[in-house]
Amino acid sequence: MILYSEALQHLLGAATPLPAERLPLQEAAGRTLASDIHSAQALPPFDNSAMDGFALRANGAALESGTEFTVQGWQAAGDGDAEGGEGAWEIMTGARMPGGLDTVVPIENVQILASEAGRPTRIALKSVVRPGQNVRLRGEDVAEGECVLRAGQRVDINARTLLHALGVGEVVVMSRPAVAVIATGKELVSEATQALESGQIRDSNRPYLVGRLHAAGAEVVWQGTVGDDVAAFDAALDQALAAGARVLVSTGAVSAGRYDFVPDALRARGARIVFHKVAIRPGKPLLFAVLPDGALYFGLPGNPVSAAVGQRFFVEPVLRRLLGLAQEPVLRLPLQAMVRKPPGLRVHARARVELDEQGQLSARVLSGQESFRLMSMVQANAWVVLEDEGDLVPAGSAVRVQGWGHADPVQLTGREWE
Structure with missing residues (x-):
């Protein structure tokens, strides 16, 4: 059993950034x-009006209330170059400023003194106009x-x-990392609506992992379910590799039970087991191997939260590396309450980041941290990582907080905003 930090070094050392490709936007x-x-x-590509009104030449000086102007032209959005002269131009929002004019007064701030055929021909200012107001300058944004x-x-x-x-x-x-997902276990039923027979459960890990992998920037090129059968497992691996998968993620069959066949099956194919079992909770039996052709293999435990932890803290750092991304930034926030943990293990806890009445953020580790519980996955909006050697993390301790996925910031929703 190795430490998480050591496991992470092995993972990142086995991955190199993928090539780039050019795509239509x-x-x-x-x-x-x-x-x-x-x-x-x-951007904007030309000086333009920020509102409907009249374009004027202020030339750096305020224009006093009551000043009168002859309206010399009209400019709508989409009209081309025009020379503004000395007078005013009626102008629409987004229209190009006539040459020499540098200020726009809103239509509600002028008095129409004269009109012809429904168009104003002479106006007076109702209030002082600041030079340059209501004009979007060329390049002001970009x-x-x-x-x-x-x-x-x-x-x-x-x-x-x-x-x-x-x-x-x-x-x-x-390029997107090409990934395959294999769920193992004869107890698994793939269809959500299929009635369960005695001893069966629904395969919730596979759709979860497929969704998280997609959100993390990968392309899932193959997915499937196999029973506790080495031949079927080998066939699934062959199909996944034939589909182009260079990262393979399986769930189940990596612990120490009679039906935990994945480690031996990988060795029989000539895979190099880089590590098997990490000092974490949940998910300690996690396995990482490199197949003979260089494809990377993650064997995640079968319990739902153990699989989620393996995906988030082992697979996703490798995906970041393949995508050429820098190390993931993390938050450090105070714990709301004391938390007990197994000494010597790095714990990944489902948690809620909440905002108090003073506007301060803190992290609350949820109850029910057993690795079979799915309800707490719905209730959580973040992961809290407890890295201390001891068995107790006091309230107020600054702890590592990470979003549900490396590309997902912590989302504050619901009652923590009330």
Whole structure:
């Protein structure tokens, strides 16, 4: 049995970043940027009006209330260049500022003195107008040549919106790790609606892992369920590898029981067992191996929370490495109450991060931490990691807090905001 820190070194040492690929922007949702993106244009691309009103020339000086102007033209959104002259121009929100004009007064702050064919021809200011007000300047949001996104950032909806506005049609992103998920156990029933016979349970680990892997940036290229049968397991591995999987994740059959066949089955295939059993709770029997072709294999325990811990704290660091990401940032928050833990083990506890009336964040470890309990997974919004050697972590201790997945920040919802 090895320490988590030692296991993590083995994991990261076995993984190298994947190559990059170029994709159309509309196909890059959720992908990880492989290089920085610099804007080839300014945003806004031209000076424009922030509201409906009248464009004026202030030339750095305030315009006094009562000042009158002749309206010399009209400018709508989408109109091209125009020379503003000395007078006022009626202008719409988003319209390009006529040349020489530098200030916009809202329509409600002017008095219409004269009109012709429904268009104002002379106006007077109702109040003082500050120079430059209500104008969006060229490059005020993004300057030409500015770095707008960094390598390692995820192409989320906000990034895609910005890139589309800047005229970026393609992006260079990291290839997605190709992953397979294998659930083992003759007791497993795959279909949620299928009636259970005596001794059977539903296979909840596989859909959970598939969902978490997808959220973590991987592509699940194969998934399946096998019984406690080495031949069926070998066939599943062959199918997963044929589908292109370079990371394989299984659940169950890695402990020390009669039907825990995975370690021997891997050795029989020529796999190198890097470690088997880690000083953690839950999930101590976790196994990591490298197959003869270099594919990485994670054997996670079968209990649901043990599998979740293996995915979050063993598989996801490797996925980050494959995606070329830096070490994951973490929070350190005070514990609300004292927590007991097994000495010498790193504990991964389901917890809630909550906000008190003074606006201070703290972490509350939930009751019912047994590895078979699924309700606490629903109730939790974070993981608390207890790393101390002792068996008691006092209230107020600063502890490591991580989101449900490496790409998922802690989400504060529900009563902790009340």
